[in-house]
Amino acid sequence: MFEKVLIANRGEIACRVIRTCRKLGIRTVAVYSEADAHAQHARLADEAWPIGGPRPQDSYLRGEAILAAAKASGAQAIHPGYGFLSENADFAEAVEAAGLVFIGPRAASMRKMGSKAGAKQLMQARGVPVVPGYTGEDQDPDRLQAEADRIGYPLMIKAAHGGGGKGMRIVREAGEFAAALESCQREAAGAFGRDRVLLERYIGEPRHIEIQVFGDHHGQVIHLNERECSAQRRYQKVVEESPSPFLTPELRQRMGEAAVEAARAIDYVNAGTVEFIVGPEGDFYFMEINTRLQVEHPVTELVTGLDLVEWQLRVAAGERLPRHQGEIESRGHAIEVRLYAEDPAAGFLPGSGKLERLRLPAASAHVRLDAGVVEGDTVTIHYDPMIAKLIVHDADRPRALARLREALADCEVVGPKSNIAFLEKLVRHPRVVNGTIHTAYLDRHLEDVLPKEEPLPPAMLALAAAACLLHDEAATLAATAAGCDPYSPWGIADGWRLGHAGERLLCFHYRGERLELHARGSAGSYHLAGAGLDLRVAGAAFVAGRLVADVDGRQYRVRADADDQRASVHDGEQRFRLERVPAFRFDEGEAAGGSDRISAPMPGRVVLVRAEAGQVVAEGQELLVMEAMKMELSLRAPRAGTVAAVQAAVGDFVDADAVLVKLEAE
Template identity: 45%
Template sequence: MAAVILNFPTLQGMRKFTQTLSWTKGCVKFVSGGVGKIEKVLIANRGEIACRVMRTAKKMGVRSVAVYSDADRHSMHVAMADEAYHIGPAASQQSYLCMEKVLEVAKRSGSNAVHPGYGFLSENTEFAEACKQEGIIFIGPPSSAIRDMGIKSTSKHIMSAAGVPIIGGYHGEEQSNQRLQEEAARIGYPVMIKAVRGGGGKGMRIARSDSDFLEQLESARREAKKSFNDDVMLVEKFVEDPRHVEVQVFGDQYGNAVYLFERDCSVQRRHQKIIEEAPGPGISPDVRRKLGEAAVKAAKAVNYIGAGTVEFIMDAQHNFYFMEMNTRLQVEHPVSEMITGTDLVEWQLRVAAGERLPLLQDDIVLRGHSFEARIYAEDPNNDFLPGAGPLLHLSTPQSDQQTRIETGVREGDEVSAHYDPMIAKLVVWGEDRSAALKKLRYCLRQYNIVGLNTNIDFLLSLSGHPEFEAGNVSTSFIPQHYSDLFPAPIAPSGVTLCQAALGLVLQERKCTEEFTQSSNDPYSPFGSSSGRRLNMLFNRNVTLQLADKKVDMVVSYNSDGSYTMRIGGEVYHATGEVEAEGGASFLHCSVNGVKSRPKLVILNNTVHLFSMEGCAEVSIPVPKYLAGVSGSGAQGGAVAPMTGTIEKVLVKAGDKVDVGDPLMVMIAMKMEHTIRAPKSGVIKKVFFTEGSQANRHAPLVELEEEEEEEEKGAEGSQ
């Protein structure tokens, strides 16, 4: 292990401070003192980013203050903070976005700095200015930089003047539908419609022809108004199959600015990133240097201070064009930290306190490769529809120098419908891209969640795709390789069914043994776990449910403690025991002589088996007299896919609709979702009005097929 001593001047009389960096397998561990001017920092955020900032603050001896809404009263970031203050209802507009409440807590708690994280108030000019007026350090850039870079039309003019390459489009003030549509025709379809104050994929739509321009424009405007309270739009040429490459930059109060290399964030869904890596695959040292220098030009053009990201669109020839600048810490900043051995939150705190940059450009060395996979509560097989609910079981890979798990939830916590559905970020590092990718897949196999749908299997499919392995990525990667990334489900094998049945039998045996121990009659046949109760045979029938298919098995108990299982004409011999290890249960078993050790979770009539070969779910059928009435059919209409607010109602009773016609617009999980007609017919009844709240699976409209209407009419005329 090698130690490096670095000396840099600070604000206090250009004095020297010493910082010891310990290189361990490509990562740097900071060993340094606290920040002189920042004693207590309020984190104006929630979830994983709040927890991430707190970890660095604690390491530096800085006290942390949390704020929380009703929905987050028992959340992880509240438990981690030195102090925590309630600021309002679950709705972010009344809590995390309410700057007056946040500033009031900052003053009450004696915090002399505020870290905004990302999202919420992080790029709010008024909030940055209000902090300054109250004498509170805003850990971010000057409000002027936020303003200049936050309005995309303004930022394009500034970048063009600074010599940063930009892409053509319309960024004018006239916002009539007619003018924007005329400009789109002039630019040439397809075009990207963007909110000038956009970010995070919000307020962005692609219009591929003149016929769908107005629909996409209105949708983008509604979402922008909801997210940023500003629906001014710009129109740009949409580059087909581009790469999304961004550069991490950092500036201080003395005019210094550096870049910490680039990240490739091309693989996206709904214009939101899903997997990121650093450095960008296939980018030459020369292009890397040009990207970095262009990003530094952009930062210096607005006198940038703190952490920022300059985003570029890159074509197949590696020509790149300025897209936007995010004036905050990015979600994916850990991959830049992993390849440069830095702690960017520590840099933020130091620079905000008046220190110079800890490293200059020549001191920043790129080592190895890093991936970040965002683990979401969503259903990739249903257009990545976000979800919410409890994390009934949660186990993760072990954190180490090469593996980071950035999260704000624990087992038993709820993924709230009120906020972003991200559960965690899995970050890995390797000596090169191939090693890092292998590490990523290995760790994804160890990320086991029960209780709601996640994108983990999709991430495994994506990271194992030959084109992704080759680094051939673009923003169209998912639609281009859709059939490969969403293969038809494979039914569990006979061995897996035997493992599931064995897990159920062993659990039952454990329960009966516990009953026997607690019973006053240890010889009661009802407490027997031998397979024979009263005059019952050693054989028993077991029925398992696989989606809509039932599988019947015969399980025979053998005198030596083994089991013989018959599925149709196949015979399996199984032995096993369930053992608890590190808070989880593992099924140590042998089926037909092949030993394995899957993780076993039995919850809500479902057996979950997790192994390095994959995961499987096998259910126990629920008797009809116990089964609840499912709302999925919605009595022939459309249902709410999740809990949310009805933003717009587009139909009324008596309207005729075709399959796919928009019925309502719902806001949920910070995103706008259009609810479309599942079939053609006539609207019989609309159950919700604009502004009302709809719970998941609630019927939204009642829809009758036209044929039914015609038949009724014919009957009435007879």
């Protein structure tokens, strides 16, 4: 086994590898960019080495800098994690040439999978089912159009080099093909450095089911059963689970055997994932092999009881696989979701900023958290905005879903916006509950699962107010106790006034409305009036992490939280968030901006400009394309008009809210 391993990655996967190495007595070396100088993976490792600027191409994609850190630190092996250089055959080869061990597959195996076109041809020759399509090297647009017409519509254009949903377009009729091809090639060139594409038949309402495979240097290849990832949005996985609710034992065996054959076809070693698209009738087709560990590997670990990172290390060190195929078991059901700093209401725009508050459920036999950040850390604009992976496990799927709902309710993110409310609604959707969701469902029915601010039930408002009052009273008592006169009557927050009962004014902002409540009482007993309420709260107190209170004779036990700026109450299915605002009123001016300008929705780089001064544009016409946080954003005209000025050029890095295009006033 190795004495020291360098992790050529960041975030939760780097933290995950560090913890497994520590369990095995292996010292670890972290590398970090300027943006990650205080990141958790750099703090957890035994050593941490800087490798460059904040942009990935200036740090985590600099293979030579990573190799230099490995040599200088005395590491014997490099674990690439996932993303960045994990599937870069040239880097894997350079690691081996430097006399180090690459903890992953051989460079030759990666190259065989680096081209989707070549991979399909190879798999077809080995008898692994593939989707009909075109994988030729002739990339002339006319040839591609002709091949598309031959395959028929709908069809999919896919970047031949890459993954993660980048460079993929669905074309539903011949007239859409040329524009979709141009967009796909541009995105592929920007993300992977190559614009070659392949075409394939689009399978309607498909399932996405992948098989975890493992190979060693002694010729043994096995699979660790499947994960289903059919809940997707724009080809990005949202919910992952094992086992699949769709597979029969017979289909599971056939797909497992096909996955092993696919791995053998490229002489595969270490951890990999063979991804299949599965039709409604159980027909399955090879999509690709991800030649690395997958983000969703924890669900496989929880149902098999295995540590896949430990297996990676042992196989890379030359050991045989710890188990044979017949020894692989699957127990219970596991589900994973990813908590992101993103705004579902704004098209899932990635967010950034300081995590002012990050509360996650306690880890247990049923709940696992893989995170690369803690409260107080910053989600930067330079990398994927994932906050944590939340994974649950229980005896069967209904219980696992119940565990997931409870765990999500225990999550709280303050700072950048998050997708928690979206996930809470999604895991209650009938398609997810019944296990019938397919890969296209969310893109077609996204409105069904987007969170909306619902009307605030009176009891929830009363409980939010009680949480605020309890917080304020506790804060006053704590401040008094720390002062020079801990027994001062002025430090008792009971609202007492000479000659009459005291009254406190609580003001909230919810759904654009200002709510004012007049509160009398203290210590958990309150009379609340205003905002359409006239309620009495009795016995309010925080007990075992829950707010317990009697509201007009009905007992409640809810998740609740409050501080000086906000309050939240969770009724068991959804969370109600209220902003606390000053008691005095002020005039609120109109929001900045308007229909005469197009602004950057977030920091990013301009990759395409389609507008010029004096141009007449139509409403909805694409004027610019930005690249930010691994995705392209199309900026369109808010109305018909004439372009007055273009204030950005291709290659410019722009700040959030920067005005990029101005239209002439109406």
